[in-house]
Amino acid sequence: MPAGLLDDAELGILHLRPLYAPHDPTLVVDLAYLQLNPTAQRLQRRPAQPAATFRTLHPQAEADFAFYRDAFLADTVHTTELGYLSGWRARA
Secondary structure, X not given: OOOOOOOOOOOOOEEEEEEEXXXXXXXXXXXXXXXXXXXXXXXXXXXXXXOOEHHHHOOOOHHHHHHHHHHHHOOOOOEEEOOOOOOOEEEO
16 A cells, blocks of 8 residues: 555545465454554554454454455445444445
8 A cells, every 4th residue: 555545534444454264265264454544543542553463452343353354255345333443334
């Protein structure tokens, strides 16, 4: 992603990469954070590139993980309410 592209966005934007099960390269088991724009950093109180994975940081957010995983695997846009950020919606 080009540097500075999303810095002025008013929306929190997460750039995530799927992590696959070692025994099944088609099974997404977690998500790595590649980049959070400044708005997402403020909302989640995280650095631009968190070292921990989504499920490590949000172990109680199984429905949210399932949303991101399913959106990654699908060819359509998904929208949901986020359980780990009360009052916020996600679109992927």
